[in-house]
Amino acid sequence: MxxxxxxxxxxxxxxxxxxxxxxxxxxxxxxxxxxxxxxxxxxxxxxxxxxxxxxxxxxxxxxxxxxxxxxxxxxxxxxxxxxxxxxxxxxxxxxxxxxxxxxxxxxxxxxxxxxxxxxxxxxxxxxxxxxxxxxxxxxxxxxxxxxxxxxxxxxxxxxxxxxxxxxTIKDSHEIKLIKESAAVTSEALLNALPLLQSGTSEHEIAAFLDYFYRASGGEPAFGTIVAAGNSAATLHYQGLSRKLRDGEFVLIDTGCELNMYASDITRTIPVGDSLAPQLKDLYDIVLRAQMMAIKKVKAGVLMSDVFLTAAKELTIGLKYLGILKGPLPQLLKKQAYRPYFPHGIGHSLGIDVHDVALGANDRVERLEKGMVITIEPGLYFSKPVGPLPACGVRIEDDVLVGSRGAEVLTAGVFPKGLEHLLSMR
Ligand SMILES: [Mn+2]
Structure with a gap:
């Protein structure tokens, strides 16, 4: 058989x-x-x-x-x-x-x-x-x-x-399992919302998410990252000691591993019900970069072009914030965004959270139908720059590469729009 x-x-x-x-x-x-x-x-x-x-x-x-x-x-x-x-x-x-x-x-x-x-x-x-x-x-x-x-x-x-x-190419059985895993992660984040308020510790939120995964029959696919305010400037922050404060962001990068398949979602969520305009701008810049990058995803496209799509949007945003100055082509050419966007646009996802891929160092090169990848641009400021405090914003979803576009496996369950996030509590 x-x-x-x-x-x-x-x-x-x-x-x-x-x-x-x-x-x-x-x-x-x-x-x-x-x-x-x-x-x-x-x-x-x-x-x-x-x-x-x-x-x-x-x-x-x-x-x-x-x-x-x-x-x-x-x-x-x-x-x-x-x-x-x-x-x-x-x-x-x-x-x-x-x-x-x-x-x-x-x-x-x-x-x-x-x-x-x-x-x-x-x-x-x-x-x-x-x-x-x-x-x-x-x-x-x-x-x-x-x-x-x-x-x-x-x-x-x-x-x-x-x-x-x-x-590298996922079969229908695997795609179903990744979707199930992603659904648990999204649900965990939704259920964590009441905790996302001033005074809660980063570790309480991480503990809740980990609890939710285990209660769902899974476990964390990697060390849950909960980074409030300036903690988020550290990409893989594991301190988990800081308390949340009104008017700042808390960045949560988390994923359940369910039936051996990982999911990987990052949301950056405002604490309290108001946010300084420059933080709103920063959020919208990263969100726009993420959505443009997802739009770019389809079979045949180079991952480096998906990266550049996001890098361009982030650079336009950094110019708007007054953090980068000069003509856009030059800024892109010298990768002026690098200090603020120091990582890649995403990675392969599957049984491993950083799953295998065919490029050097397991990097995704040319997208093919049936690949599952993350799209996760971010901007980070380890110390106050221009109008911004030390902080970090990253937004990450898991997408299935199709011949005509991407199917977002983590969409619709947990919102990304800032106004929506601010009105949820
Ligand atoms: Mn990731």
Whole structure:
């Protein structure tokens, strides 16, 4: 029977085979990170392994070898009865193995077993995540002398370079999951509105959002950012210690991870029911840049052009505020906006909040139908400039790239218009 996971594995096998070489791919479970001595951070499955298997099992490796008699292998550890006393039994791998038509190999030495299994491959796509069997194999193969590595793959490539070719374009199942995740984030923000008033601490708001995600069956996809007033000038502010004050903004950058899929929304919300005119102007400049950038999104467009669309609007705004002076083309050419808009326009979104993409450093280059990306321009002032206090405004939505435009997956649920935001309380 064809399932979501068996068809993804079939696609990967086909793609590996298409190179004309003997290519192997090994993807392992994430290691369990230590928090303190013998306590651990909550387990998070490796995104690539989850994509191909849907499994939450620890200590397993999926090996794909389209050239071999057994093209799909699941490497698993022997049953650990002592561990099961504490952690419960490991989920059975058999149903997954049946789905993927995989050979199950039980081994207590995954490195040794993997070396034997990749013998005869030309190229191996392996992970770099420390503590995984795949990365251990990579280290072992790179360290071996040419004599000792005879018969073993000579070319070693990042596994993520390969999996990005499949994961960059989202299938309908994934789009549905991202939409569900985005709906929880939007709902969490709406429910947080009564907290967004003078005297509330940043950490109370973060705690509420995190609570909402967990109560919805998810968890925060990343460290929730709640940054009031000048805190927002720090892009990934994690201080969470400041109290909100009337007449300033609170910037909230947050996302739920639901069923392993992330969403990522930023709203910058006025505290109290009035705002200085220059802060209103600043907000409207960023909002306009965001809307123009979203309008630019469609298949075939370069992400750098989406960026430039926003950068142009922000520069026009900075001129209007009197912060930048001079002719627009020159200001754009010398990227005069950079001190105030120091990040990109957005990123790929999926199982990872900063999801895989095909460009260098996982950057999105040319937009294709079925990509999901964020659009998140912002302006930041670490100290008072011109008419503005130290502050930051960022507005972020998640969009699905279509052939004729973008579908905003986070639209309509939580407002962006300033007048609307001011009248909501
Ligand atoms: Mn983001």
């Amino acid at each position: 064809k399932t979501l996971y068996s068809s993804r594995v079939a696609k990967a096998l086909k793609l590996l085979k298409a190179s004309g070489r003997r290519d192997a791919l090994a993807i392992s479970s994430n290691p369990l990170p230590v928090r303190s001595r013998d306590t651990h951070f909550p387990y998070r499955q490796n995104s690539d392994l989850f994509y191909f298997t849907g499994s939450q099992a620890e200590h397993i490796t999926l090996l794909l070898r389209p050239y071999a008699d057994e093209p799909v292998v699941l490497l698993v550890p022997p049953e650990d009865k002592a561990k099961a006393v504490w952690d419960g039994p490991q989920p059975s791998i058999r149903p997954l193995a049946r789905q993927l038509k995989a050979e199950v190999v039980v081994s207590s030495d995954h490195l040794k077993t993997l070396i034997a299994l990749v013998r005869g491959a030309d190229t191996a796509y392996l992970q770099s995540i420390p503590g995984t069997a795949s990365a251990a194999l990579k280290a072992e193969l790179s360290a071996r002398s040419s004599l000792a590595s005879r018969g073993l793959p000579g070319a070693l490539v990042e596994a993520e370079r390969f999996t990005a070719r499949l994961r």
